[in-house]
Amino acid sequence: MDFQHSERSQELQKQVQRFLETHIYPAEAIFETQAAENRAAGRPFATPDVLATLKDEARQQGLWNLFLPDERFGAGLSVLDYAPIAELSGRSAAIAPEAMNCSAPDTGNMELIAMFGTDEQHAQWLRPLLVAEIRSCFSMTEPAVASSDATNIATTITRDGNDYVVNGRKWWSTGAMRPECRLSIVMGVSDPDADRHARHSMILVPMDAPGVTVARSTTVFGYDDGPHGGHGVIDFEDVRVPAGNLLGPQGGGFLMAQARLGPGRIHHCMRSIGMAERALELMCARAVSRSTFGSPIAGHGVVQQWIAESRLAIEQARLLVLKAAWLIDTVGAKGARTEIAAIKVAAPRAASFVVDRAIQTHGAAGVSSDTPLAEAWAQLRTLHLADGPDEVHLRSIARQELRPYEAATR
DSSP states (O other): OOOOOOHHHHHHHHHHHHHIIIIIHHHHHHHHHHHHHHHHTTOTTSOOTHHHHHHHHHHHTTOSSTTOOOTTTSOOOOHHHHHHHHHHHGGGTTTHHHHTTOOTTHHHHHHHHHHHOOHHHIIIIIHHHHTTSSEEEEEOOOTTSOTTSGGGOOOEEEEETTEEEEEEEEEEEETTTSTTEEEEEEEEESOTTSOTTSSEEEEEEETTSTTEEEEEEOOBTTBOOGGGTOEEEEEEEEEEEEGGGEESSTTOHHHHHHHHHHHHHHHHHHHHHHHHHHHHHHHHHHHHHOEETTEEGGGSHHHHHHHHHHHHHHHHHHHHHHHHHHHHHHHHHHHTHHHHHHHHHHHHHHHHHHHHHHHHHHGGGGGSTTSSHHHHHHHHHHHTTTTSOHHHHHHHHHHHHHHHHHHHHO
16 A cells, blocks of 8 residues: 655645635634624525635635546546545635535535536536535435435435426435525435335436425534535425436436445545544643643643544544545545445544543533534534444444355355
């Protein structure tokens, strides 16, 4: 294995670091102030204006669409080369990824349309997403079924002449509440009598199509994620869209979902490591600046243990993420499925530990909005569920480990 990053990646890493220090970190307080003002004005899901300024700066610096390996549409970086850049963006997860047009769910949606979309779909939807003219959401999870098994999905996508008709209810459609959200990629059952992994399709549904109703947004531990478009509950009632809106082949939804979730999972893991690094920095700064019982808390053995264990957790998770990235580049996502499952558990677990210890080091301040730690903890806790709960990934790893033994027994 070779984890050496290309010269281009190394230069981009330096450039992104400068971008963070010069533009992103100073804008964090402005972002929060503007988000609060939008809420007070009755527009909780409006995008703070400072993001437009940051996007313009990122475009000018060439820090744009770095996540897309397809050179027709993105930077053409390998997954391994993008890994440290995504990690850096995770240091300011609220604004840095979106400032560079590298934030979920749009990244996964752009990858899907780039890989499986027609030329017409590229022109109508991909191009506007690539320039951040519009935003999108991904509607897969449903409130009425156990969505940890995607084959449970009950929403229907039914062919009717030259159209498809969509019926169902989705939730956790992140970004759906934003005024700029114009598209939902909906996954549903199109072939109910087919094999369980060939029953589903994906279709591009305009958010203003008749029959689409955004009912409400769900919260995450009390956070509405308003500036990021919330997490929409969407009803699709006899929504009729042209047959040309079908994404990829009919019955190919499950395989496309796996293609989308593989890179999406690794991007989440990369960013979570960045969140952990920043939390460790905050923990260390707090430890040397506060005293209890007559000495700096940095001198207390338990705090030193938290710091050391945090460094170990970060380094172990990063190495596993880099291995997964290298495997995706060399043998493809399918060949790296075990490593992808492993990092989806290991990276959020490591980052959650670090952020939790940083909160403890900060005392009551750690659970307040005076630091980014409480919101970071809430975001990381959701990663133990998002893109498949930890238990599903652990099950997948265990089955892979058991396979040769079961074969020998047979």
